[in-house]
Amino acid sequence: MRIPISAMIGLFFTGLYFFIAIFAPWLAPYGMTEAVGDVWEPASSTHWLGTDSIGRDLLTRMIYGGRTTIWIATAATILSFTTGSVLGLLAATIGGWVDQLLSRLVDLLMSIPSLIFALVVLSVMPVTITVLILVMGLLDSTRVYRLARAVAVDINVMDYVEAAKLRGEGRSWIIFREILPNALSPLVAEMGLRFIFMVLFVSTLSFLGLGVQPPAADWGGIVKENKEGIVYGIPAALVPAVAIATLAISVNLVADWILNRTTSLKGGRG
Amino acid sequence: MSDALLKVRDLKIGATVYPPSGKPHDIEIVHGVSFELEKGKVLGLIGESGAGKSTIGLSAMAYGRGGVKITGGEVWVNGQDILKQGIRDLRRLRGANVTYVSQSAAASFNPAKKIMEQVTEAAILQGKFSRKEAEERAVHLFDKLGLPNPEKIGNRYPHQVSGGQLQRCMTALALCPEPDLVVFDEPTTALDVTTQIDVLMAIKAAIRDTGVAALYITHDLAVVAQVSDDIMVLRMGETVEYGPVDQIINNPQEEYTQALVSVRSIDHEEKLPTPDPVLTVNHVTARYRGTNFDVLRNISVDLHEGQTLAVVGESGSGKSTLARVITGLLPPAEGEINFAGRALSPALEQRSKEDLRELQMIYQMADTAMNPRQTVGTIIGRPLEFYFGMRGAEKRKRIKELLEEIEMGDGFIDRYPAELSGGQKQRVCIARALAAKPKLIICDEVTSALDPLVADGILKLLLNLQKIENVAYLFITHDLATVRAIADSIAVMYQGKVVRYGTKSEVLSPPFDDYTDLLLSSVPEMKLGWLEEVIAHRKMESAGN
Numbered sequence: 140m141r142i143p144i145s146a147m148i149g150l151f152f153t154g155l156y157f158f159i160a161i162f163a164p165w166l167a168p169y170g171m172t173e174a175v176g177d178v179w180e181p182a183s184s185t186h187w188l189g190t191d192s193i194g195r196d197l198l199t200r201m202i203y204g205g206r207t208t209i210w211i212a213t214a215a216t217i218l219s220f221t222t223g224s225v226l227g228l229l230a231a232t233i234g235g236w237v238d239q240l241l242s243r244l245v246d247l248l249m250s251i252p253s254l255i256f257a258l259v260v261l262s263v264m265p266v267t268i269t270v271l272i273l274v275m276g277l278l279d280s281t282r283v284y285r286l287a288r289a290v291a292v293d294i295n296v297m298d299y300v301e302a303a304k305l306r307g308e309g310r311s312w313i314i315f316r317e318i319l320p321n322a323l324s325p326l327v328a329e330m331g332l333r334f335i336f337m338v339l340f341v342s343t344l345s346f347l348g349l350g351v352q353p354p355a356a357d358w359g360g361i362v363k364e365n366k367e368g369i370v371y372g373i374p375a376a377l378v379p380a381v382a383i384a385t386l387a388i389s390v391n392l393v394a395d396w397i398l399n400r401t402t403s404l405k406g407g408r409g
Numbered sequence: 410m411s412d413a414l415l416k417v418r419d420l421k422i423g424a425t426v427y428p429p430s431g432k433p434h435d436i437e438i439v440h441g442v443s444f445e446l447e448k449g450k451v452l453g454l455i456g457e458s459g460a461g462k463s464t465i466g467l468s469a470m471a472y473g474r475g476g477v478k479i480t481g482g483e484v485w486v487n488g489q490d491i492l493k494q495g496i497r498d499l500r501r502l503r504g505a506n507v508t509y510v511s512q513s514a515a516a517s518f519n520p521a522k523k524i525m526e527q528v529t530e531a532a533i534l535q536g537k538f539s540r541k542e543a544e545e546r547a548v549h550l551f552d553k554l555g556l557p558n559p560e561k562i563g564n565r566y567p568h569q570v571s572g573g574q575l576q577r578c579m580t581a582l583a584l585c586p587e588p589d590l591v592v593f594d595e596p597t598t599a600l601d602v603t604t605q606i607d608v609l610m611a612i613k614a615a616i617r618d619t620g621v622a623a624l625y626i627t628h629d630l631a632v633v634a635q636v637s638d639d640i641m642v643l644r645m646g647e648t649v650e651y652g653p654v655d656q657i658i659n660n661p662q663e664e665y666t667q668a669l670v671s672v673r674s675i676d677h678e679e680k681l682p683t684p685d686p687v688l689t690v691n692h693v694t695a696r697y698r699g700t701n702f703d704v705l706r707n708i709s710v711d712l713h714e715g716q717t718l719a720v721v722g723e724s725g726s727g728k729s730t731l732a733r734v735i736t737g738l739l740p741p742a743e744g745e746i747n748f749a750g751r752a753l754s755p756a757l758e759q760r761s762k763e764d765l766r767e768l769q770m771i772y773q774m775a776d777t778a779m780n781p782r783q784t785v786g787t788i789i790g791r792p793l794e795f796y797f798g799m800r801g802a803e804k805r806k807r808i809k810e811l812l813e814e815i816e817m818g819d820g821f822i823d824r825y826p827a828e829l830s831g832g833q834k835q836r837v838c839i840a841r842a843l844a845a846k847p848k849l850i851i852c853d854e855v856t857s858a859l860d861p862l863v864a865d866g867i868l869k870l871l872l873n874l875q876k877i878e879n880v881a882y883l884f885i886t887h888d889l890a891t892v893r894a895i896a897d898s899i900a901v902m903y904q905g906k907v908v909r910y911g912t913k914s915e916v917l918s919p920p921f922d923d924y925t926d927l928l929l930s931s932v933p934e935m936k937l938g939w940l941e942e943v944i945a946h947r948k949m950e951s952a953g954n
Contacts, residue, residue: 297777298772298774298777298778299777299778299779299780301738302770302772302778302841304738304757305736305737305738305757305765305768305769305770306765306791306792306795306845307760307762307765307766307795308795316780317780320780320782320783321780321781321782
């Protein structure tokens with residue numbers, strides 16, 4: 140099996156970021172909230188990326204920030220996927236009023252811009268990581284629901300599903316053994332894209348002050364803390380921005396590759 | 410250069426394949442085919458799927474479908490080697506000098522444009538006729554092809570005419586620019602037999618009257634025998650036999666051609682009904698939810714143990730709906746069904762596991778009837794596990810026995826459906842049904858999607874299994890040749906009603922009612938001049954008109 144160069148790059152960076160996120164406490168040179176130097180020191184041998192707006196080591200903040208951002212995004216993606224795909228598959232197989240109720244509810248949620256919705260909810264709820272994950276995961280599950288339902292409706296009318304029904308199989312066999320394996324490849328590819336969306340979402344919320352609360356670090360928060368520096372020509376705010384961008388692009392490359400590999404459409408007709 | 414209109418010499422065609430593992434590579438799919446076609450003559454190209462007949466047909470326009478390339482040989486049209494021509498010259502050739510009629514007219518017409526616009530488009534675009542001339546010619550062709558209201562039919566949209574009519578419109582489309590050559594690619598395969606005969610007749614008359622030459626591609630030798638002057642039998646991209654139609658039909662030289670000619674000659678002695686039928690359908694009427702239209706009207710049929718009831722009719726006659734009612738997918742509005750001496754609950758959800766086990770089903774498209782992510786072992790093993798609680802070695806042993814029964818080795822146990830041929834897929838579906846040890850198997854058009862020789866194998870297997878397992882078949886089909894081969898009793902359906910019902914010999918012996926007569930006479934026979942004979946003796950117009 141040959142992996143194309145773009146996917147290789149994607150896999151490398153995605154792997155690197157996840158590795159750093161998991162082993163952050165061992166990799167970070169300083170403590171997360173420890174002030175170790177002057178304000179906005181330039182990069183040097185002691186502080187590879189310089190220091191931030193209150194003299195903390197920026198590399199350390201970035202490492203811990205990555206850990207928070209990736210952890211929240213991963214947890215929210217998993218939540219949105221399990222909720223969205225289970226409900227979507229149920230709606231597709233049961234049909235009737237269950238499908239109608241769930242689908243209209245999802246339409247309702249989707250008609251409100253997620254960011255505005257999240258801002259309203261987070262401004263009345265205590266902002267903890269759990270609440271953040273729940274709000275983001277549930278809001279995003281509407282999109283997964285739509286995809287899962289659409290894919291499953293197509294599969295549900297295949298003869299092998301009818302054959303399983305005629306055999307007398309229960310709903311869980313039909314969903315998890317007949318439909319899910321065939322719906323998996325579009326769902327997995329979508330998972331990568333949803334994950335990126337979560338990274339952007341949590342960063343946006345933190346930048347707006349409703350996400351991860353200081354002194355805990357996350358990439359959106361680091362942009363916010365250092366944004367004044369840009370006026371004085373200090374690039375500290377750009378470092379997390381670059382990190383967000385590279386993570387987004389790498390995950391996209393991986394997702395593209397998976398979709399390409401699993402789809403049967405390769406050149407020409409069928 | 411002789412005066413042949415189309416001359417193909419040593420044609421080689423290649424394609425790129427993308428195996429799941431390994432690099433894409435090129436293979437040759439047509440290995441040096443040669444033939445000639447004179448003006449006003451028809452050459453039939455015949456073979457199974459994958460024989461390369463459509464690919465060869467399209468090469469007459471120097472065209473290859475996605476990924477297909479013409480790699481060698483010469484194709485001369487009107488004294489010019491079109492393989493050497495550039496795209497500009499080819500554009501003038503295609504749609505003007507050489508035209509194409511595809512299998513599915515419904516998929517080929519643009520649903521948003523009127524028929525007249527599409528029929529005349531190529532002729533006008535190529536500058537052969539003015540709009541007015543082209544429209545006059547189209548009306549003339551509609552008339553010639555036997556379409557009702559030739560002046561007005563062009564104003565309709567494709568969905569407003571029937572399938573058989575649309576196929577004839579497509580023929581008009583191909584003939585409108587006065588081409589030298591028309592490529593017919595399975596033009597009647599998707600039609601009912603009773604409609605097919607009208608379309609065949611129309612095509613034949615149009616070819617005769619316009620003096621056009623034609624390549625006629627089909628997998629049905631009996632059909633091609635009616636319209637062709639010469640026949641070329643193809644197999645896996647090579648010529649098996651090539652000669653005048655009379656020689657191929659009446660005196661085939663090659664073994665493969667002989668097999669094709671004698672296909673469906675299975676002899677099956679009809680069994681007499683037993684006192685207790687295994688399935689009794691009693692005055693059943695059914696309609697789909699939210700509609701008022703009765704798809705089935707007062708249907709009553711019996712099926713006896715270890716026997717075969719064939720349900721025949723055209724598409725839309727309600728055959729498959731009857732299967733849905735018996736399986737419980739569509740509870741009947743009125744009437745009842747008795748199975749193995751007990752009343753069956755109308756709805757699937759209320760049926761016992763025993764009812765479900767004893768009533769199995771096999772589908773037309775084996776491709777979609779098997780989960781592509783499950784191995785053959787899982788597909789056949791699941792009913793064993795589900796109904797009999799078999800596990801591990803016991804289950805595996807039984808799967809192997811079943812694979813033996815369907816004449817496939819146990820080497821197939823870990824294969825996926827995508828790795829099987831069409832006939833093997835259908836065999837696996839049969840094994841899955843047998844695994845449940847059923848009393849009745851509903852076979853819904855199980856051989857329609859298969860090549861004739863493969864279909865023959867499946868029918869023989871089904872008959873053999875019936876002897877061993879004493880299972881009854883409810884055999885739904887539109888193909889009367891299949892019915893003759895395997896049925897013990899027959900129900901002829903027309904517009905939701907059973908119009909004729911009885912043992913095979915009763916149903917197939919005169920006097921016939923009008924519909925059964927039409928249906929029986931429409932089945933193409935492997936004999937020259939059959940088409941003209943039938944048309945001369947017809948009592949009833951087909952529903953497609």
